Amino acid sequence: MGDPNIAQTKPFVMEIDAGTYAWCACGQSDNQPYCDGSHKGSEFKPIIEQVEESKRVAWCGCKHSDNAPFCDGTHKEL
Numbered sequence: 001m002g003d004p005n006i007a008q009t010k011p012f013v014m015e016i017d018a019g020t021y022a023w024c025a026c027g028q029s030d031n032q033p034y035c036d037g038s039h040k041g042s043e044f045k046p047i048i049e050q051v052e053e054s055k056r057v058a059w060c061g062c063k064h065s066d067n068a069p070f071c072d073g074t075h076k077e078l
Contacts, residue, residue, distance in 0.1 A: 005027030005028055006062050007033070010061055012033040018053050024039070025063060026038060026044035032061070033069070059071065
């Protein structure tokens with residue numbers, strides 16, 4: 001698999017409601033950090049995350065986290 005595009009070099013920190021989210025893994029989406037289908041035709045697929053309760057999250061922005069879809073600090077090493 002090729003390297004994803006780095007959407008931004010910091011996490012997308014936000015308050016979210018319970019629900020199902022499709023996190024962009026390719027880094028090409030215009031709707032970051034969420035998938036908009038820009039990966040079509042590539043080897044990338046979004047990661048579907050089910051969130052059970054409203055909470056604050058840090059979605060990975062660099063697309064290189066070993067804890068995807070969440071930030072693990074990898075952006076500090078890029």
